[in-house]
Amino acid sequence: MANTSQRALRLLSLLTTHRYWSLSELAARLEVSERTVRRDIETLRALDYPVMTAHGPGGGYRLGAAHALPPLSFDDEQALAVAVALQTAPSTVFGLGEDAARALETLTRVMPARLRAAMESLRLTKLQNYWEFPAPPIGSETLKAAGSAVRHRQVLIVHMLRADGSRPAPGDDDFSPARRVEPHHLVTWAGRWYVVGYDLADAAWRVHRLDRLHLNPPTGLPVRPRELPGGDVAHFVMTSHDRGDITDTWQCTGSARMNLPAETVARWAPGGSVVEYLGPDHCRLTIGAWSWAGVAGILATFDTDLDQVTPPELRRACRRLVRRWQAVSADLGDG
Structure with a gap:
Protein backbone atom coordinates (compact mmCIF):
# COMPACT_ATOMS: atom_id res chain seq x y z
CA MET A 1 0.00 0.00 0.00
CA ALA A 2 2.87 2.37 0.81
CA ASN A 3 4.34 1.85 -2.67
CA THR A 4 0.95 2.53 -4.25
CA SER A 5 0.53 5.75 -2.26
CA GLN A 6 4.02 6.99 -3.08
CA ARG A 7 3.50 6.20 -6.75
CA ALA A 8 0.18 8.06 -6.78
CA LEU A 9 1.86 11.13 -5.30
CA ARG A 10 4.58 10.99 -7.96
CA LEU A 11 1.91 10.67 -10.62
CA LEU A 12 0.08 13.67 -9.18
CA SER A 13 3.28 15.72 -9.25
CA LEU A 14 3.77 14.91 -12.95
CA LEU A 15 0.19 15.76 -13.85
CA THR A 16 0.44 19.24 -12.28
CA THR A 17 3.02 20.44 -14.84
CA HIS A 18 0.32 21.81 -17.17
CA ARG A 19 1.12 19.52 -20.09
CA TYR A 20 -0.40 16.34 -21.42
CA TRP A 21 1.41 13.11 -20.63
CA SER A 22 0.94 10.07 -22.81
CA LEU A 23 0.24 6.79 -21.09
CA SER A 24 3.59 5.40 -22.21
CA GLU A 25 5.47 8.46 -20.87
CA LEU A 26 3.84 8.13 -17.47
CA ALA A 27 4.56 4.42 -17.34
CA ALA A 28 8.22 5.06 -18.19
CA ARG A 29 8.60 7.82 -15.59
CA LEU A 30 6.95 5.76 -12.86
CA GLU A 31 8.63 2.50 -13.99
CA VAL A 32 5.36 0.56 -13.98
CA SER A 33 3.02 -0.91 -16.57
CA GLU A 34 0.44 1.16 -18.45
CA ARG A 35 -2.29 -0.85 -16.75
CA THR A 36 -0.93 0.24 -13.34
CA VAL A 37 -0.89 3.88 -14.46
CA ARG A 38 -4.57 3.64 -15.49
CA ARG A 39 -5.40 2.19 -12.07
CA ASP A 40 -3.50 4.98 -10.29
CA ILE A 41 -5.31 7.61 -12.38
CA GLU A 42 -8.63 6.17 -11.29
CA THR A 43 -7.40 6.27 -7.69
CA LEU A 44 -6.69 9.99 -8.04
CA ARG A 45 -10.09 10.59 -9.60
CA ALA A 46 -11.75 8.78 -6.70
CA LEU A 47 -9.98 11.28 -4.42
CA ASP A 48 -11.58 14.15 -6.41
CA TYR A 49 -8.50 15.07 -8.41
CA PRO A 50 -9.78 16.22 -11.84
CA VAL A 51 -7.55 14.14 -14.14
CA MET A 52 -8.47 15.06 -17.71
CA THR A 53 -8.09 12.81 -20.75
CA ALA A 54 -7.49 14.12 -24.28
CA HIS A 55 -7.62 11.70 -27.21
CA GLY A 56 -5.57 11.91 -30.37
CA PRO A 57 -1.85 12.19 -31.31
CA GLY A 58 -1.23 15.15 -28.99
CA GLY A 59 -3.45 13.91 -26.20
CA GLY A 60 -2.90 12.17 -22.96
CA TYR A 61 -3.53 12.98 -19.30
CA ARG A 62 -3.23 16.19 -17.32
CA LEU A 63 -4.70 17.73 -14.17
CA GLY A 64 -7.60 20.10 -14.70
CA ALA A 65 -9.14 22.74 -12.46
CA ALA A 66 -10.95 21.49 -9.37
CA HIS A 67 -14.07 22.90 -7.72
CA ALA A 68 -12.23 22.96 -4.39
CA LEU A 69 -8.56 22.92 -3.44
CA PRO A 70 -7.50 19.27 -3.07
CA PRO A 71 -4.47 18.06 -1.10
CA LEU A 72 -1.26 19.01 -2.93
CA SER A 73 2.04 17.24 -3.42
CA PHE A 74 5.36 19.07 -3.84
CA ASP A 75 8.81 17.71 -4.59
CA SER A 121 18.31 27.87 6.50
CA LEU A 122 16.42 30.26 4.26
CA ARG A 123 14.70 32.14 7.09
CA LEU A 124 15.31 35.70 6.00
CA THR A 125 14.51 39.29 6.81
CA LYS A 126 12.34 41.17 4.32
CA LEU A 127 12.48 44.94 4.49
CA GLN A 128 9.68 47.08 3.10
CA ASN A 129 10.46 49.75 0.54
CA TYR A 130 8.55 51.62 -2.12
CA TRP A 131 11.13 50.74 -4.77
CA GLU A 132 11.48 47.38 -6.52
CA PHE A 133 14.52 47.18 -8.81
CA PRO A 134 14.92 43.54 -9.90
CA ALA A 135 18.36 41.98 -9.71
CA PRO A 136 19.64 38.96 -11.65
CA PRO A 137 18.05 35.70 -10.46
CA ILE A 138 19.77 34.01 -7.51
CA GLY A 139 20.43 30.30 -7.91
CA SER A 140 18.76 28.04 -5.37
CA GLU A 141 22.12 26.54 -4.42
CA THR A 142 23.51 30.01 -3.68
CA LEU A 143 20.47 30.83 -1.56
CA LYS A 144 20.74 27.59 0.37
CA ALA A 145 24.49 28.04 0.90
CA ALA A 146 24.09 31.59 2.20
CA GLY A 147 21.09 30.68 4.34
CA SER A 148 22.86 27.65 5.78
CA ALA A 149 25.94 29.73 6.68
CA VAL A 150 23.72 32.25 8.49
CA ARG A 151 21.71 29.59 10.31
CA HIS A 152 24.71 27.49 11.34
CA ARG A 153 26.84 30.59 12.02
CA GLN A 154 29.75 29.60 9.83
CA VAL A 155 32.32 31.85 8.12
CA LEU A 156 31.89 32.41 4.38
CA ILE A 157 34.78 32.85 1.95
CA VAL A 158 33.60 35.03 -0.93
CA HIS A 159 34.91 36.58 -4.14
CA MET A 160 33.43 39.81 -5.48
CA LEU A 161 31.70 39.63 -8.86
CA ARG A 162 31.17 42.28 -11.49
CA ALA A 163 27.74 43.76 -12.21
CA ASP A 164 27.31 41.29 -15.10
CA GLY A 165 28.00 38.34 -12.80
CA SER A 166 31.48 37.58 -14.15
CA ARG A 167 34.39 36.98 -11.81
CA PRO A 168 37.53 39.15 -12.23
CA ALA A 169 40.73 37.20 -12.79
CA PRO A 170 44.06 37.90 -11.06
CA GLY A 171 45.69 40.78 -12.92
CA ASP A 172 42.40 42.51 -13.80
CA ASP A 173 42.05 46.07 -12.52
CA ASP A 174 38.95 45.18 -10.51
CA PHE A 175 40.28 41.92 -9.06
CA SER A 176 40.24 41.57 -5.29
CA PRO A 177 41.36 38.56 -3.25
CA ALA A 178 38.92 36.32 -1.42
CA ARG A 179 37.37 37.78 1.70
CA ARG A 180 36.29 36.05 4.89
CA VAL A 181 32.86 37.20 6.05
CA GLU A 182 30.95 36.25 9.18
CA PRO A 183 27.32 36.18 7.90
CA HIS A 184 24.65 37.21 10.40
CA HIS A 185 21.52 37.94 8.32
CA LEU A 186 20.02 37.15 4.92
CA VAL A 187 17.86 40.09 3.82
CA THR A 188 15.62 41.02 0.89
CA TRP A 189 15.01 44.67 0.08
CA ALA A 190 13.93 46.56 -3.06
CA GLY A 191 13.88 43.33 -5.08
CA ARG A 192 17.43 42.34 -4.11
CA TRP A 193 19.06 39.85 -1.74
CA TYR A 194 21.71 40.98 0.73
CA VAL A 195 24.05 39.28 3.19
CA VAL A 196 24.75 41.30 6.34
CA GLY A 197 28.01 40.24 7.92
CA TYR A 198 31.25 41.17 9.60
CA ASP A 199 34.20 41.47 7.21
CA LEU A 200 37.21 40.02 8.98
CA ALA A 201 39.73 41.75 6.68
CA ASP A 202 38.30 45.22 7.26
CA ALA A 203 37.16 44.50 10.82
CA ALA A 204 33.87 46.18 9.93
CA TRP A 205 30.23 45.34 9.32
CA ARG A 206 29.24 45.21 5.64
CA VAL A 207 26.12 44.73 3.51
CA HIS A 208 26.80 42.68 0.36
CA ARG A 209 24.47 42.04 -2.54
CA LEU A 210 24.20 38.28 -2.89
CA ASP A 211 24.21 38.40 -6.70
CA ARG A 212 27.62 40.14 -6.51
CA LEU A 213 29.20 37.36 -4.44
CA HIS A 214 30.76 34.07 -5.46
CA LEU A 215 30.43 31.74 -2.46
CA ASN A 216 33.21 29.24 -1.93
CA PRO A 217 32.51 25.82 -0.33
CA PRO A 218 31.55 25.87 3.37
CA THR A 219 34.44 26.43 5.75
CA GLY A 220 32.92 25.02 8.93
CA LEU A 221 34.66 27.83 10.84
CA PRO A 222 32.42 29.20 13.60
CA VAL A 223 31.25 32.81 13.64
CA ARG A 224 32.17 34.78 16.75
CA PRO A 225 29.25 36.31 18.67
CA ARG A 226 29.01 39.98 17.70
CA GLU A 227 26.45 42.72 18.25
CA LEU A 228 25.12 44.36 15.08
CA PRO A 229 25.56 48.16 15.33
CA GLY A 230 22.28 49.51 16.66
CA GLY A 231 20.87 46.00 17.03
CA ASP A 232 18.28 46.53 14.27
CA VAL A 233 19.10 44.79 10.96
CA ALA A 234 16.42 46.70 9.04
CA HIS A 235 17.75 50.07 10.18
CA PHE A 236 21.34 49.00 9.54
CA VAL A 237 20.68 47.89 5.96
CA MET A 238 18.48 50.80 4.97
CA THR A 239 20.85 53.43 6.39
CA SER A 240 24.09 51.89 5.09
CA HIS A 241 25.69 54.18 2.53
CA ASP A 242 27.29 51.27 0.68
CA ARG A 243 25.19 48.09 0.31
CA GLY A 244 27.53 46.48 -2.17
CA ASP A 245 25.51 48.13 -4.92
CA ILE A 246 27.10 49.32 -8.10
CA THR A 247 24.91 51.52 -10.25
CA ASP A 248 23.26 49.25 -12.77
CA THR A 249 23.59 49.70 -16.50
CA TRP A 250 20.76 52.13 -17.14
CA GLN A 251 20.05 54.13 -20.24
CA CYS A 252 20.58 57.27 -18.14
CA THR A 253 22.64 57.69 -14.96
CA GLY A 254 23.11 60.94 -13.06
CA SER A 255 23.94 62.34 -9.65
CA ALA A 256 23.35 65.35 -7.43
CA ARG A 257 24.45 66.67 -4.06
CA MET A 258 21.55 66.72 -1.60
CA ASN A 259 20.94 68.80 1.48
CA LEU A 260 20.08 65.69 3.51
CA PRO A 261 22.05 63.28 5.72
CA ALA A 262 23.36 60.21 3.92
CA GLU A 263 21.50 57.84 6.25
CA THR A 264 18.18 59.51 5.36
CA VAL A 265 18.73 59.24 1.62
CA ALA A 266 20.07 55.68 1.89
CA ARG A 267 16.91 54.60 3.69
CA TRP A 268 14.65 55.58 0.79
CA ALA A 269 16.93 55.41 -2.26
CA PRO A 270 16.17 52.67 -4.81
CA GLY A 271 18.26 49.52 -4.70
CA GLY A 272 21.23 49.87 -7.04
CA SER A 273 21.78 53.55 -6.25
CA VAL A 274 24.95 54.86 -4.61
CA VAL A 275 24.82 57.22 -1.61
CA GLU A 276 28.09 59.03 -0.85
CA TYR A 277 28.63 60.61 2.57
CA LEU A 278 29.76 64.26 2.21
CA GLY A 279 29.21 65.46 5.77
CA PRO A 280 26.62 65.30 8.56
CA ASP A 281 24.01 67.18 6.48
CA HIS A 282 24.96 66.48 2.87
CA CYS A 283 25.40 63.48 0.57
CA ARG A 284 25.63 62.67 -3.12
CA LEU A 285 23.07 60.33 -4.71
CA THR A 286 23.86 58.53 -7.98
CA ILE A 287 20.86 56.93 -9.60
CA GLY A 288 19.86 55.39 -12.91
CA ALA A 289 16.59 55.28 -14.85
CA TRP A 290 15.30 54.66 -18.35
CA SER A 291 15.12 58.42 -19.11
CA TRP A 292 16.68 61.67 -17.88
CA ALA A 293 13.23 62.81 -16.77
CA GLY A 294 13.01 59.60 -14.72
CA VAL A 295 16.30 60.39 -12.97
CA ALA A 296 15.11 63.94 -12.28
CA GLY A 297 11.79 62.64 -10.97
CA ILE A 298 13.48 60.30 -8.50
CA LEU A 299 15.70 63.13 -7.25
CA ALA A 300 12.62 65.32 -6.79
CA THR A 301 10.96 62.75 -4.50
CA PHE A 302 13.41 63.70 -1.74
CA ASP A 303 11.96 67.26 -1.63
CA THR A 304 15.24 68.97 -0.79
CA ASP A 305 17.68 71.49 -2.27
CA LEU A 306 20.02 70.10 -4.93
CA ASP A 307 23.26 71.27 -6.51
CA GLN A 308 26.21 69.80 -8.41
CA VAL A 309 23.74 68.07 -10.74
CA THR A 310 25.49 66.04 -13.44
CA PRO A 311 25.65 65.32 -16.35
CA PRO A 312 24.40 68.20 -18.55
CA GLU A 313 21.61 65.98 -19.92
CA LEU A 314 20.18 65.68 -16.42
CA ARG A 315 20.31 69.45 -15.87
CA ARG A 316 18.45 70.00 -19.15
CA ALA A 317 15.82 67.46 -18.10
CA CYS A 318 15.36 69.33 -14.81
CA ARG A 319 14.82 72.59 -16.71
CA ARG A 320 12.23 70.94 -18.97
CA LEU A 321 10.34 69.63 -15.97
CA VAL A 322 10.43 73.08 -14.34
CA ARG A 323 8.86 74.64 -17.45
CA ARG A 324 6.17 71.96 -17.58
CA TRP A 325 5.21 72.41 -13.93
CA GLN A 326 5.23 76.16 -14.30
CA ALA A 327 2.75 75.78 -17.16
CA VAL A 328 0.57 73.52 -15.01
CA SER A 329 0.72 76.03 -12.17
CA ALA A 330 -0.31 78.86 -14.53
CA ASP A 331 -3.29 76.86 -15.78
CA LEU A 332 -4.45 76.16 -12.23
CA GLY A 333 -4.08 79.77 -11.13
CA ASP A 334 -3.03 80.99 -7.71
CA GLY A 335 -6.17 79.51 -6.11
Whole structure:
Protein backbone atom coordinates (compact mmCIF):
# COMPACT_ATOMS: atom_id res chain seq x y z
CA MET A 1 0.00 0.00 0.00
CA ALA A 2 2.87 2.37 0.81
CA ASN A 3 4.34 1.85 -2.67
CA THR A 4 0.95 2.53 -4.25
CA SER A 5 0.53 5.75 -2.26
CA GLN A 6 4.02 6.99 -3.08
CA ARG A 7 3.50 6.20 -6.75
CA ALA A 8 0.18 8.06 -6.78
CA LEU A 9 1.86 11.13 -5.30
CA ARG A 10 4.58 10.99 -7.96
CA LEU A 11 1.91 10.67 -10.62
CA LEU A 12 0.08 13.67 -9.18
CA SER A 13 3.28 15.72 -9.25
CA LEU A 14 3.77 14.91 -12.95
CA LEU A 15 0.19 15.76 -13.85
CA THR A 16 0.44 19.24 -12.28
CA THR A 17 3.02 20.44 -14.84
CA HIS A 18 0.32 21.81 -17.17
CA ARG A 19 1.12 19.52 -20.09
CA TYR A 20 -0.40 16.34 -21.42
CA TRP A 21 1.41 13.11 -20.63
CA SER A 22 0.94 10.07 -22.81
CA LEU A 23 0.24 6.79 -21.09
CA SER A 24 3.59 5.40 -22.21
CA GLU A 25 5.47 8.46 -20.87
CA LEU A 26 3.84 8.13 -17.47
CA ALA A 27 4.56 4.42 -17.34
CA ALA A 28 8.22 5.06 -18.19
CA ARG A 29 8.60 7.82 -15.59
CA LEU A 30 6.95 5.76 -12.86
CA GLU A 31 8.63 2.50 -13.99
CA VAL A 32 5.36 0.56 -13.98
CA SER A 33 3.02 -0.91 -16.57
CA GLU A 34 0.44 1.16 -18.45
CA ARG A 35 -2.29 -0.85 -16.75
CA THR A 36 -0.93 0.24 -13.34
CA VAL A 37 -0.89 3.88 -14.46
CA ARG A 38 -4.57 3.64 -15.49
CA ARG A 39 -5.40 2.19 -12.07
CA ASP A 40 -3.50 4.98 -10.29
CA ILE A 41 -5.31 7.61 -12.38
CA GLU A 42 -8.63 6.17 -11.29
CA THR A 43 -7.40 6.27 -7.69
CA LEU A 44 -6.69 9.99 -8.04
CA ARG A 45 -10.09 10.59 -9.60
CA ALA A 46 -11.75 8.78 -6.70
CA LEU A 47 -9.98 11.28 -4.42
CA ASP A 48 -11.58 14.15 -6.41
CA TYR A 49 -8.50 15.07 -8.41
CA PRO A 50 -9.78 16.22 -11.84
CA VAL A 51 -7.55 14.14 -14.14
CA MET A 52 -8.47 15.06 -17.71
CA THR A 53 -8.09 12.81 -20.75
CA ALA A 54 -7.49 14.12 -24.28
CA HIS A 55 -7.62 11.70 -27.21
CA GLY A 56 -5.57 11.91 -30.37
CA PRO A 57 -1.85 12.19 -31.31
CA GLY A 58 -1.23 15.15 -28.99
CA GLY A 59 -3.45 13.91 -26.20
CA GLY A 60 -2.90 12.17 -22.96
CA TYR A 61 -3.53 12.98 -19.30
CA ARG A 62 -3.23 16.19 -17.32
CA LEU A 63 -4.70 17.73 -14.17
CA GLY A 64 -7.60 20.10 -14.70
CA ALA A 65 -9.14 22.74 -12.46
CA ALA A 66 -10.95 21.49 -9.37
CA HIS A 67 -14.07 22.90 -7.72
CA ALA A 68 -12.23 22.96 -4.39
CA LEU A 69 -8.56 22.92 -3.44
CA PRO A 70 -7.50 19.27 -3.07
CA PRO A 71 -4.47 18.06 -1.10
CA LEU A 72 -1.26 19.01 -2.93
CA SER A 73 2.04 17.24 -3.42
CA PHE A 74 5.36 19.07 -3.84
CA ASP A 75 8.81 17.71 -4.59
CA ASP A 76 11.73 19.14 -2.60
CA GLU A 77 12.54 21.90 -5.08
CA GLN A 78 8.90 23.00 -5.34
CA ALA A 79 8.48 23.08 -1.56
CA LEU A 80 11.58 25.24 -1.11
CA ALA A 81 10.44 27.56 -3.89
CA VAL A 82 7.05 28.02 -2.20
CA ALA A 83 8.71 28.63 1.18
CA VAL A 84 10.96 31.36 -0.25
CA ALA A 85 8.07 32.92 -2.20
CA LEU A 86 5.89 33.07 0.92
CA GLN A 87 8.67 34.79 2.86
CA THR A 88 9.31 37.36 0.13
CA ALA A 89 5.67 38.01 -0.78
CA PRO A 90 4.78 41.72 -0.57
CA SER A 91 3.05 42.08 2.79
CA THR A 92 1.47 45.42 1.89
CA VAL A 93 -0.65 44.07 -0.97
CA PHE A 94 -4.23 43.49 0.17
CA GLY A 95 -3.02 42.57 3.66
CA LEU A 96 -1.52 39.25 2.57
CA GLY A 97 1.24 39.27 5.17
CA GLU A 98 -0.71 37.32 7.80
CA ASP A 99 -2.07 34.84 5.23
CA ALA A 100 1.42 34.21 3.83
CA ALA A 101 2.74 33.60 7.36
CA ARG A 102 -0.04 31.07 8.07
CA ALA A 103 0.59 29.30 4.76
CA LEU A 104 4.31 29.09 5.53
CA GLU A 105 3.57 27.65 8.97
CA THR A 106 1.26 25.03 7.44
CA LEU A 107 3.85 24.06 4.86
CA THR A 108 6.63 23.84 7.45
CA ARG A 109 4.54 21.63 9.73
CA VAL A 110 4.18 18.88 7.12
CA MET A 111 7.74 18.99 5.77
CA PRO A 112 10.09 16.07 6.39
CA ALA A 113 12.98 16.84 8.71
CA ARG A 114 15.61 17.10 5.95
CA LEU A 115 13.53 19.59 3.98
CA ARG A 116 12.55 21.56 7.07
CA ALA A 117 16.24 22.04 7.88
CA ALA A 118 16.91 23.37 4.38
CA MET A 119 13.93 25.69 4.59
CA GLU A 120 14.95 26.96 8.02
CA SER A 121 18.31 27.87 6.50
CA LEU A 122 16.42 30.26 4.26
CA ARG A 123 14.70 32.14 7.09
CA LEU A 124 15.31 35.70 6.00
CA THR A 125 14.51 39.29 6.81
CA LYS A 126 12.34 41.17 4.32
CA LEU A 127 12.48 44.94 4.49
CA GLN A 128 9.68 47.08 3.10
CA ASN A 129 10.46 49.75 0.54
CA TYR A 130 8.55 51.62 -2.12
CA TRP A 131 11.13 50.74 -4.77
CA GLU A 132 11.48 47.38 -6.52
CA PHE A 133 14.52 47.18 -8.81
CA PRO A 134 14.92 43.54 -9.90
CA ALA A 135 18.36 41.98 -9.71
CA PRO A 136 19.64 38.96 -11.65
CA PRO A 137 18.05 35.70 -10.46
CA ILE A 138 19.77 34.01 -7.51
CA GLY A 139 20.43 30.30 -7.91
CA SER A 140 18.76 28.04 -5.37
CA GLU A 141 22.12 26.54 -4.42
CA THR A 142 23.51 30.01 -3.68
CA LEU A 143 20.47 30.83 -1.56
CA LYS A 144 20.74 27.59 0.37
CA ALA A 145 24.49 28.04 0.90
CA ALA A 146 24.09 31.59 2.20
CA GLY A 147 21.09 30.68 4.34
CA SER A 148 22.86 27.65 5.78
CA ALA A 149 25.94 29.73 6.68
CA VAL A 150 23.72 32.25 8.49
CA ARG A 151 21.71 29.59 10.31
CA HIS A 152 24.71 27.49 11.34
CA ARG A 153 26.84 30.59 12.02
CA GLN A 154 29.75 29.60 9.83
CA VAL A 155 32.32 31.85 8.12
CA LEU A 156 31.89 32.41 4.38
CA ILE A 157 34.78 32.85 1.95
CA VAL A 158 33.60 35.03 -0.93
CA HIS A 159 34.91 36.58 -4.14
CA MET A 160 33.43 39.81 -5.48
CA LEU A 161 31.70 39.63 -8.86
CA ARG A 162 31.17 42.28 -11.49
CA ALA A 163 27.74 43.76 -12.21
CA ASP A 164 27.31 41.29 -15.10
CA GLY A 165 28.00 38.34 -12.80
CA SER A 166 31.48 37.58 -14.15
CA ARG A 167 34.39 36.98 -11.81
CA PRO A 168 37.53 39.15 -12.23
CA ALA A 169 40.73 37.20 -12.79
CA PRO A 170 44.06 37.90 -11.06
CA GLY A 171 45.69 40.78 -12.92
CA ASP A 172 42.40 42.51 -13.80
CA ASP A 173 42.05 46.07 -12.52
CA ASP A 174 38.95 45.18 -10.51
CA PHE A 175 40.28 41.92 -9.06
CA SER A 176 40.24 41.57 -5.29
CA PRO A 177 41.36 38.56 -3.25
CA ALA A 178 38.92 36.32 -1.42
CA ARG A 179 37.37 37.78 1.70
CA ARG A 180 36.29 36.05 4.89
CA VAL A 181 32.86 37.20 6.05
CA GLU A 182 30.95 36.25 9.18
CA PRO A 183 27.32 36.18 7.90
CA HIS A 184 24.65 37.21 10.40
CA HIS A 185 21.52 37.94 8.32
CA LEU A 186 20.02 37.15 4.92
CA VAL A 187 17.86 40.09 3.82
CA THR A 188 15.62 41.02 0.89
CA TRP A 189 15.01 44.67 0.08
CA ALA A 190 13.93 46.56 -3.06
CA GLY A 191 13.88 43.33 -5.08
CA ARG A 192 17.43 42.34 -4.11
CA TRP A 193 19.06 39.85 -1.74
CA TYR A 194 21.71 40.98 0.73
CA VAL A 195 24.05 39.28 3.19
CA VAL A 196 24.75 41.30 6.34
CA GLY A 197 28.01 40.24 7.92
CA TYR A 198 31.25 41.17 9.60
CA ASP A 199 34.20 41.47 7.21
CA LEU A 200 37.21 40.02 8.98
CA ALA A 201 39.73 41.75 6.68
CA ASP A 202 38.30 45.22 7.26
CA ALA A 203 37.16 44.50 10.82
CA ALA A 204 33.87 46.18 9.93
CA TRP A 205 30.23 45.34 9.32
CA ARG A 206 29.24 45.21 5.64
CA VAL A 207 26.12 44.73 3.51
CA HIS A 208 26.80 42.68 0.36
CA ARG A 209 24.47 42.04 -2.54
CA LEU A 210 24.20 38.28 -2.89
CA ASP A 211 24.21 38.40 -6.70
CA ARG A 212 27.62 40.14 -6.51
CA LEU A 213 29.20 37.36 -4.44
CA HIS A 214 30.76 34.07 -5.46
CA LEU A 215 30.43 31.74 -2.46
CA ASN A 216 33.21 29.24 -1.93
CA PRO A 217 32.51 25.82 -0.33
CA PRO A 218 31.55 25.87 3.37
CA THR A 219 34.44 26.43 5.75
CA GLY A 220 32.92 25.02 8.93
CA LEU A 221 34.66 27.83 10.84
CA PRO A 222 32.42 29.20 13.60
CA VAL A 223 31.25 32.81 13.64
CA ARG A 224 32.17 34.78 16.75
CA PRO A 225 29.25 36.31 18.67
CA ARG A 226 29.01 39.98 17.70
CA GLU A 227 26.45 42.72 18.25
CA LEU A 228 25.12 44.36 15.08
CA PRO A 229 25.56 48.16 15.33
CA GLY A 230 22.28 49.51 16.66
CA GLY A 231 20.87 46.00 17.03
CA ASP A 232 18.28 46.53 14.27
CA VAL A 233 19.10 44.79 10.96
CA ALA A 234 16.42 46.70 9.04
CA HIS A 235 17.75 50.07 10.18
CA PHE A 236 21.34 49.00 9.54
CA VAL A 237 20.68 47.89 5.96
CA MET A 238 18.48 50.80 4.97
CA THR A 239 20.85 53.43 6.39
CA SER A 240 24.09 51.89 5.09
CA HIS A 241 25.69 54.18 2.53
CA ASP A 242 27.29 51.27 0.68
CA ARG A 243 25.19 48.09 0.31
CA GLY A 244 27.53 46.48 -2.17
CA ASP A 245 25.51 48.13 -4.92
CA ILE A 246 27.10 49.32 -8.10
CA THR A 247 24.91 51.52 -10.25
CA ASP A 248 23.26 49.25 -12.77
CA THR A 249 23.59 49.70 -16.50
CA TRP A 250 20.76 52.13 -17.14
CA GLN A 251 20.05 54.13 -20.24
CA CYS A 252 20.58 57.27 -18.14
CA THR A 253 22.64 57.69 -14.96
CA GLY A 254 23.11 60.94 -13.06
CA SER A 255 23.94 62.34 -9.65
CA ALA A 256 23.35 65.35 -7.43
CA ARG A 257 24.45 66.67 -4.06
CA MET A 258 21.55 66.72 -1.60
CA ASN A 259 20.94 68.80 1.48
CA LEU A 260 20.08 65.69 3.51
CA PRO A 261 22.05 63.28 5.72
CA ALA A 262 23.36 60.21 3.92
CA GLU A 263 21.50 57.84 6.25
CA THR A 264 18.18 59.51 5.36
CA VAL A 265 18.73 59.24 1.62
CA ALA A 266 20.07 55.68 1.89
CA ARG A 267 16.91 54.60 3.69
CA TRP A 268 14.65 55.58 0.79
CA ALA A 269 16.93 55.41 -2.26
CA PRO A 270 16.17 52.67 -4.81
CA GLY A 271 18.26 49.52 -4.70
CA GLY A 272 21.23 49.87 -7.04
CA SER A 273 21.78 53.55 -6.25
CA VAL A 274 24.95 54.86 -4.61
CA VAL A 275 24.82 57.22 -1.61
CA GLU A 276 28.09 59.03 -0.85
CA TYR A 277 28.63 60.61 2.57
CA LEU A 278 29.76 64.26 2.21
CA GLY A 279 29.21 65.46 5.77
CA PRO A 280 26.62 65.30 8.56
CA ASP A 281 24.01 67.18 6.48
CA HIS A 282 24.96 66.48 2.87
CA CYS A 283 25.40 63.48 0.57
CA ARG A 284 25.63 62.67 -3.12
CA LEU A 285 23.07 60.33 -4.71
CA THR A 286 23.86 58.53 -7.98
CA ILE A 287 20.86 56.93 -9.60
CA GLY A 288 19.86 55.39 -12.91
CA ALA A 289 16.59 55.28 -14.85
CA TRP A 290 15.30 54.66 -18.35
CA SER A 291 15.12 58.42 -19.11
CA TRP A 292 16.68 61.67 -17.88
CA ALA A 293 13.23 62.81 -16.77
CA GLY A 294 13.01 59.60 -14.72
CA VAL A 295 16.30 60.39 -12.97
CA ALA A 296 15.11 63.94 -12.28
CA GLY A 297 11.79 62.64 -10.97
CA ILE A 298 13.48 60.30 -8.50
CA LEU A 299 15.70 63.13 -7.25
CA ALA A 300 12.62 65.32 -6.79
CA THR A 301 10.96 62.75 -4.50
CA PHE A 302 13.41 63.70 -1.74
CA ASP A 303 11.96 67.26 -1.63
CA THR A 304 15.24 68.97 -0.79
CA ASP A 305 17.68 71.49 -2.27
CA LEU A 306 20.02 70.10 -4.93
CA ASP A 307 23.26 71.27 -6.51
CA GLN A 308 26.21 69.80 -8.41
CA VAL A 309 23.74 68.07 -10.74
CA THR A 310 25.49 66.04 -13.44
CA PRO A 311 25.65 65.32 -16.35
CA PRO A 312 24.40 68.20 -18.55
CA GLU A 313 21.61 65.98 -19.92
CA LEU A 314 20.18 65.68 -16.42
CA ARG A 315 20.31 69.45 -15.87
CA ARG A 316 18.45 70.00 -19.15
CA ALA A 317 15.82 67.46 -18.10
CA CYS A 318 15.36 69.33 -14.81
CA ARG A 319 14.82 72.59 -16.71
CA ARG A 320 12.23 70.94 -18.97
CA LEU A 321 10.34 69.63 -15.97
CA VAL A 322 10.43 73.08 -14.34
CA ARG A 323 8.86 74.64 -17.45
CA ARG A 324 6.17 71.96 -17.58
CA TRP A 325 5.21 72.41 -13.93
CA GLN A 326 5.23 76.16 -14.30
CA ALA A 327 2.75 75.78 -17.16
CA VAL A 328 0.57 73.52 -15.01
CA SER A 329 0.72 76.03 -12.17
CA ALA A 330 -0.31 78.86 -14.53
CA ASP A 331 -3.29 76.86 -15.78
CA LEU A 332 -4.45 76.16 -12.23
CA GLY A 333 -4.08 79.77 -11.13
CA ASP A 334 -3.03 80.99 -7.71
CA GLY A 335 -6.17 79.51 -6.11
